[in-house]
Amino acid sequence: MRRSVDGAFREFAEGRAGQLFRSACLLTSGDVHLAEDLVQETLGKMYVVWGRPAVRGGNPAAYAQTVLVRTFLAHQRRRSSRERPSGDLPEGVAAGAGDASLRLTLLDALRRLPPKDRAVVVLRYWEDRSVEETADALHLSSGAVRTRSSRALARLREQLGGSIGEFAAL
Structure with a gap:
């Protein structure tokens, strides 16, 4: 039973990770590293609840998107989320x-x-x-x-x- 659940989740995660990442990039205003972290956290939360019939039987893609947005908002409430290593691009980088x-x-x-x-x-x-x-x-x-x-x-x-x-x- 658990093996089929794991396989179903793996298939879902592989098919949905790209869309979640694109949304996370927009939410984070292009911070790719934070976007990756948000997607990983979202997929981790999805895995925990994957066996619930309401998640698998409903619309898991919409649920994952909701989890992503809520994870992003929770991150923004943290004081450390406003820290940025640099505000400007170096001069040597061509736009x-x-x-x-x-x-x-x-x-x-x-x-x-x-x-x-x-x-x-x-x-x-x-x-x-x-x-x-x-x-x-x-x-x-x-x-x-x-x-x-x-x-x-x-x-x-x-x-x-x-x-x-x-x-x-x-």
Whole structure:
């Protein structure tokens, strides 16, 4: 019995790890190492509850996404989560053209959002979740998700200003 459960979880983890990692990268504003840690912690938590019928019989992918977001928010509440080794890139690093510049600009803008606003933006616009699904994942009301979404998008527009047009034209 346990062997079949382990095999089913391994198959799930292998198939879902890439999507979880991409979401984690967005949540962490491009911090690849933290994203990897969040995915590992998420998969560890999923393994513990994998045998429960509600997890396997329901939508385990959505459940994993919810676990990822909650793990990220728990990490953000820690005081040490705000420590950064360096704020600027060294001068010798050449910035890539086009898509790389746009990606770095967007990740920087996401980094400036509060963690819950960032989570709402990632779930709503990257994961393409409905307002209700996002509300359920974050333990918020639908109205709070709409408000956070609207305010976060306004902040992103304010931060990016006219500069986003120059990147989009590339």
